[in-house]
Amino acid sequence: MNDEHTATARLLWEPRTTAARGPKPTLDLERIARAGIGVADSEGLAAVSMQRVAAQLGVTKMALYRYVPGKAELVAVMVETAISDPPEPVEQDWRGRLDAWARALAEVFDGHPWLLDATIGPRVMGPVELGWLERAVAALDGTGLTGPERMDAAVLLTGHVRSLAQQARASGPGAEAQLGALLAELMRTHGSRFPALTAALADSGGRDQAWEFGLRRILDGLAVLIDDRA
Amino acid sequence: MNDEHTATARLLWEPRTTAARGPKPTLDLERIARAGIGVADSEGLAAVSMQRVAAQLGVTKMALYRYVPGKAELVAVMVETAISDPPEPVEQDWRGRLDAWARALAEVFDGHPWLLDATIGPRVMGPVELGWLERAVAALDGTGLTGPERMDAAVLLTGHVRSLAQQARASGPGAEAQLGALLAELMRTHGSRFPALTAALADSGGRDQAWEFGLRRILDGLAVLIDDRA
DNA sequence: TAATTACTGTGTACGATAGACACAGTTCGA
DNA sequence: TCGAACTGTGTCTATCGTACACAGTAATTA
Numbered sequence: 001m002n003d004e005h006t007a008t009a010r011l012l013w014e015p016r017t018t019a020a021r022g023p024k025p026t027l028d029l030e031r032i033a034r035a036g037i038g039v040a041d042s043e044g045l046a047a048v049s050m051q052r053v054a055a056q057l058g059v060t061k062m063a064l065y066r067y068v069p070g071k072a073e074l075v076a077v078m079v080e081t082a083i084s085d086p087p088e089p090v091e092q093d094w095r096g097r098l099d100a101w102a103r104a105l106a107e108v109f110d111g112h113p114w115l116l117d118a119t120i121g122p123r124v125m126g127p128v129e130l131g132w133l134e135r136a137v138a139a140l141d142g143t144g145l146t147g148p149e150r151m152d153a154a155v156l157l158t159g160h161v162r163s164l165a166q167q168a169r170a171s172g173p174g175a176e177a178q179l180g181a182l183l184a185e186l187m188r189t190h191g192s193r194f195p196a197l198t199a200a201l202a203d204s205g206g207r208d209q210a211w212e213f214g215l216r217r218i219l220d221g222l223a224v225l226i227d228d229r230a
Numbered sequence: 231m232n233d234e235h236t237a238t239a240r241l242l243w244e245p246r247t248t249a250a251r252g253p254k255p256t257l258d259l260e261r262i263a264r265a266g267i268g269v270a271d272s273e274g275l276a277a278v279s280m281q282r283v284a285a286q287l288g289v290t291k292m293a294l295y296r297y298v299p300g301k302a303e304l305v306a307v308m309v310e311t312a313i314s315d316p317p318e319p320v321e322q323d324w325r326g327r328l329d330a331w332a333r334a335l336a337e338v339f340d341g342h343p344w345l346l347d348a349t350i351g352p353r354v355m356g357p358v359e360l361g362w363l364e365r366a367v368a369a370l371d372g373t374g375l376t377g378p379e380r381m382d383a384a385v386l387l388t389g390h391v392r393s394l395a396q397q398a399r400a401s402g403p404g405a406e407a408q409l410g411a412l413l414a415e416l417m418r419t420h421g422s423r424f425p426a427l428t429a430a431l432a433d434s435g436g437r438d439q440a441w442e443f444g445l446r447r448i449l450d451g452l453a454v455l456i457d458d459r460a
Numbered sequence: 461t462a463a464t465t466a467c468t469g470t471g472t473a474c475g476a477t478a479g480a481c482a483c484a485g486t487t488c489g490a
Numbered sequence: 491t492c493g494a495a496c497t498g499t500g501t502c503t504a505t506c507g508t509a510c511a512c513a514g515t516a517a518t519t520a
Contacts, residue, residue: 013416121346122400123409134427141426147431148439149439150426155394156444159394160390163388163390189243190243196367199377202377203378213379214382224447224450
């Protein structure tokens with residue numbers, strides 16, 4: 001029962017207790033998290049090591065273990081810190097609210113691409129992350145959807161944002177753009193094995209609409225259900 | 231230019247050349263990949279190390295480097311091998327085809343949960359993986375959608391499948407189910423900060439419909455667009 | 461047949477990683 | 491004033507990916 005998940009939960013949810021005795025701590029959890037975020041932002045999550053973060057703060061790596069049980073928990077705190085608070089709900093209908101929510105979430109992933117790596121797999125959500133979910137569910141209040149349906153809609157939207165953020169990272173600026181050239185090369189050589197793909201890539205009217213396209217489809221699909229309920 | 235991505239591309243796309251001279255190889259790429267898949271299936275991607283895979287095959291870890299340039303490429307081959315070929319397209323309308331496609335893809339992720347970890351981030355797709363994309367795009371032939379739109383729809387659907395597979399892993403059977411208990415505990419303590427979530431979880435009619443819910447919403451959204459075109 | 465050449469798997473070595481543990485210095489409460 | 495609680499540090503181990511030299515093997519060539 002007392003495994004790593006509960007340790008993470010305690011770290012993310014329980015209030016920090018200040019030590020009564022002993023020397024003043026040089027650091028605090030927030031500063032450590034920010035240092036880690038700095039490294040991850042500029043060099044990726046793989047570059048985040050205890051050594052690296054500690055060096056950034058002018059301390060030995062072992063000092064960090066006074067604040068964090070292990071690296072996994074450090075990353076969890078980094079995630080919770082990097083996700084800024086969800087935006088204030090806009091005064092519109094459910095569609096406008098969800099639209100704004102999705103765009104704000106996309107901005108978070110855009111600012112910290114490593115969040116995609118750090119938030120994969122089963123894990124404990126912190127209060128800030130749960131706050132985002134709360135906002136999405138709240139945005140659907142008064143639509144006639146049941147509780148589980150509102151949850152499912154939020155999950156669906158989150159999935160789209162994540163998926164497109166990942167896509168953006170692969171085809172975005174920087175050295176990764178070379179991946180596109182590689183794919184083009186492969187399609188030129190083996191294109192005959194993928195006729196539908198070749199055709200689809202050929203008539204490229206306006207590109208990079210995947211984000212708007214998916215968002216509109218999802219909201220349209222929700223609208224069908226909501227209208228049906230009314 | 232000659233970086234790791236091109237090495238992966240060569241490994242995945244170019245035909246294997248057999249050595250003219252020298253001792254008979256004890257292994258082949260396929261066996262190595264299967265060994266890695268076996269480890270990943272039972273103990274997760276984190277348990278896949280060169281040592282572990284080599285031991286599984288009765289060889290030293292260094293022997294693997296005769297077949298694979300490095301671990302990253304090994305994982306790429308594992309991915310390409312674990313994703314079985316896409317299913318034969320069913321004889322139905324676009325909606326039936328996409329529906330079947332999505333369910334088949336979900337089964338792949340269900341059988342190899344580590345694929346979620348291994349397919350994150352910018353990377354080179356192999357022929358099998360690209361074959362899946364091809365099938366999804368082909369399923370939308372004759373719908374009046376443009377090429378890019380068909381691509382975007384495929385990406386949207388893939389994102390949903392991935393997202394829900396991840397969700398399933400977190401709340402699925404096994405020791406991870408404890409995460410749900412942890413979340414419930416947190417909601418009991420801090421529930422007042424998340425009123426909409428609390429309400430949504432309270433009136434839980436039928437649970438675990440997120441997969442069907444999302445799929446239906448996406449297909450409905452696509453239907454709106456397709457009908458609009460006609 | 462003998463020598464050459466290309467390829468195989470192995471053993472050793474190195475740097476980087478996460479983390480356990482003992483220790484000395486620091487601060488507050490008794 | 492003394493001891494308890496806490497701090498950051500130095501040392502140590504196990505594990506990881508991988509570079510490199512080496513000896514054995516099989517086909518090609520002389």
